[in-house]
Amino acid sequence: MTKIKIVTDSSCIIPEERRKEVEIYTISLSIMIDGVIYADQNELDPFDFMTMMSNSKTLPKTSQPPIGEFVELYDKLGEDGSEIISIHLTEKLSGTVNTAKQAAQLSQSSVTVIDSDYIDQGLGFQVYQAAKMAKEQKYSVSEIVEAVEYVKEHxxxxxxxxxxxxxxxxxxxxxxxxxxxxxxxxxxxxxxxxxxxxxxxxxxxxxxxxxxxxxxxxxxxxxxxxxxxxxxxxxxxxxxxxxxxxxxxxxxxxxxxxxxxxxxxxxxxxxxxxxxxxxx
Missing domain, CATH: 3.30.1180.10 (Hypothetical Protein Tm841; Chain: A;domain 3)
Structure with missing residues (x-):
């Protein structure tokens, strides 16, 4: 069966003990605070960020990843013939999932994009389920999508x-x-x-x-x-x-x-x- 790879964004949280069980590719949303843009959230210590935010006169601004980053990642992951399932935070909070859908149309890889309707660990529930099934390499894209939708609904x-x-x-x-x-x-x-x-x-x-x-x-x-x-x-x-x-x-x-x-x-x-x- 064709290998399936799972992509999400940096709003997704999966506790470490679960995350180390599966393979997940993450594309980062950027944050601007006090005029400084952090393209990758890994550049920001989450605890230091809380202090920075408290001291800042203006609210930090978040930006969705550029469409080119999505296309580049999708193309790279699909070079070996893998199919891709890309699951993202609700479009009500960010345009990330819509950018992912546009990138899927431009990519040379086969990409299925899902709006999780959630964020944080709520998004993580769906991503973990997809990655766990993908790891077993016995489920199709449609079967994984069906399981993800079940998690979302529950x-x-x-x-x-x-x-x-x-x-x-x-x-x-x-x-x-x-x-x-x-x-x-x-x-x-x-x-x-x-x-x-x-x-x-x-x-x-x-x-x-x-x-x-x-x-x-x-x-x-x-x-x-x-x-x-x-x-x-x-x-x-x-x-x-x-x-x-x-x-x-x-x-x-x-x-x-x-x-x-x-x-x-x-x-x-x-x-x-x-x-x-x-x-x-």
């Missing part, structure tokens, strides 16, 4: 933000809500659904997040959870607290907490976290 992703400043500046949420949050120390819990952010709950202080976590824990007990991961942007303390809560329902799962990428942190702001899971 994924839930929730984002908690401590401040709405970055979301407001980035045009991701209404400015009125942002203004109210700034005065009332309001915390916002949202769900990323079909590529759109929908408000789930809001309130003052972290008790809003803990209350939601306890409500989710009661639901998780009745669900067949395949994997649950958490990501944070200087929000590790609240994640650790929620992990203790979720462990009551999921004692046999690892529940990893990872620091998110500069790209995601730019959208969510300091103190944010995300909880993502999918069912089998």
């Amino acid at each position: 994924t839930q992703l929730y984002i908690g933000v401590a401040t709405l400043e970055n979301l407001v500046k980035g045009g991701r949420i209404g400015k009125l809500v942002g203004a109210v949050s700034g005065f009332l120390n309001m915390k916002l819990l949202m769900q990323l659904k079909d590529g759109e952010l929908e408000v789930v709950s809001k309130g003052r202080g972290n008790k809003t997040f803990i209350k939601w976590a306890k409500e989710l824990e009661s639901k998780l007990s009745n669900m067949s959870i395949e994997y649950l991961g958490m990501s944070e942007a200087s929000g590790v303390e609240i994640c650790e607290e929620m992990k203790t809560i979720f462990k009551q329902a999921l004692p046999n799962l690892t529940l990893p907490i990872v620091h998110t990428t500069p790209l995601v942190a730019t959208h969510t702001g300091k103190g944010a976290f995300a909880v993502m899971f999918y069912t089998d």
Whole structure:
């Protein structure tokens, strides 16, 4: 069977213990902060970035990879006759997936592009599933795409933000809500659904997040959870607290907490976290 290679972008997060099991090719989105462009996120220490972002007078700007980089990567990966599946963050947050689709038309390789409708580990769930199946070299592109779609349909992703400043500046949420949050120390819990952010709950202080976590824990007990991961942007303390809560329902799962990428942190702001899971 023809070899299949998996491509994603730098918004994708897969915990190290899973990532080292599979082969994945990553194309990087660039970030500009304080007038300096970082073409590869590996040039930025994610923890240093949080400090840089806090000290910056303007919101960092992210840019999708140039179409030429996609074409070059696709052509190189397909030189040996391999087919390619390219899975990317939701088009609602970036034009990356559309650039990938255009590049697929220009490439000499056979490329299938998928909009994950997610970001961070939510995207990572789909990429890992595809890479795991590709590694076995017994599945066709259509079979892997079908499995990826299944993971997508059974994924839930929730984002908690401590401040709405970055979301407001980035045009991701209404400015009125942002203004109210700034005065009332309001915390916002949202769900990323079909590529759109929908408000789930809001309130003052972290008790809003803990209350939601306890409500989710009661639901998780009745669900067949395949994997649950958490990501944070200087929000590790609240994640650790929620992990203790979720462990009551999921004692046999690892529940990893990872620091998110500069790209995601730019959208969510300091103190944010995300909880993502999918069912089998």
